[in-house]
Amino acid sequence: MKDLSISQIENLIARFFEGRTSQEEEKALYGFFAQEALPPTLEAYKPLFACFDGLTDLDIDALATLDADTLAQKEAATAHRLTHRPLWRSLSAAVLVLAFSVAALHIFNSNRTFDPYEGSYIIRNGVKITDPELIRPHIEATLAQYLAIEQEQNEKYLEIDAEFKKQTLDFINGFPEGPIRDEVIQSLILY
Numbered sequence: 001m002k003d004l005s006i007s008q009i010e011n012l013i014a015r016f017f018e019g020r021t022s023q024e025e026e027k028a029l030y031g032f033f034a035q036e037a038l039p040p041t042l043e044a045y046k047p048l049f050a051c052f053d054g055l056t057d058l059d060i061d062a063l064a065t066l067d068a069d070t071l072a073q074k075e076a077a078t079a080h081r082l083t084h085r086p087l088w089r090s091l092s093a094a095v096l097v098l099a100f101s102v103a104a105l106h107i108f109n110s111n112r113t114f115d116p117y118e119g120s121y122i123i124r125n126g127v128k129i130t131d132p133e134l135i136r137p138h139i140e141a142t143l144a145q146y147l148a149i150e151q152e153q154n155e156k157y158l159e160i161d162a163e164f165k166k167q168t169l170d171f172i173n174g175f176p177e178g179p180i181r182d183e184v185i186q187s188l189i190l191y
Contacts, residue, residue, distance in 0.1 A: 004032065006039055013045065026052075 004012070012029055015021045021029070033042075033049035121130045122138050129135055168188060175181035 004028065006042070009042060013042075 009029070009032055012021060012025055016026065016029060030049055030053035032038075033046045034053065038046060115132055117132045117136055117139055120132065120135055120139060121128050122135045123129070172181065172185060172188070175184055
């Protein structure tokens with residue numbers, strides 16, 4: 001297959017891409033495209049056939065020495081790698097989005113300080129006042145009044161609770177020992 005004409009090479013290229021060439025014809029193509037000087041119309045095919053030529057030497061010889069079990073293991077490993085690759089890409093993308101979101105949130109909120117009274121307002125003489133520095137004393141005074149009232153109510157509750165417990169014990173102690181007293185105690189426990 002030495003000294004092929006350009007038309008014969010073009011015919012072999014067409015058959016090569018159709019998958020109808022023999023190994024001998026493919027080797028002739030690889031040898032032809034390994035030359036330094038090529039016709040300008042065929043120069044574009046040179047890197048392609050150089051690549052195919054490198055693959056055949058390496059892969060055909062390597063595959064010929066492998067047995068069926070080794071090939072099956074390699075195919076399974078390749079399939080496993082290919083099926084998990086999209087998952088890793090998705091996870092990586094999600095982590096990047098999360099990291100950028102957290103960074104953006106931190107950057108935009110780093111200049112703001114927390115003010116518990118922000119958004120609060122009071123109305124004095126029909127005028128709405130929203131300046132936190134002006135309304136802070138009023139809010140704190142209202143909060144102090146609330147806490148004082150709550151403390152007073154808790155103390156009253158504890159007094160009433162103590163009196164109730166005392167009256168309940170007096171009521172129970174008014175019964176003589178026996179089943180009636182036990183039943184009264186049991187009914188009070190249920191309440």
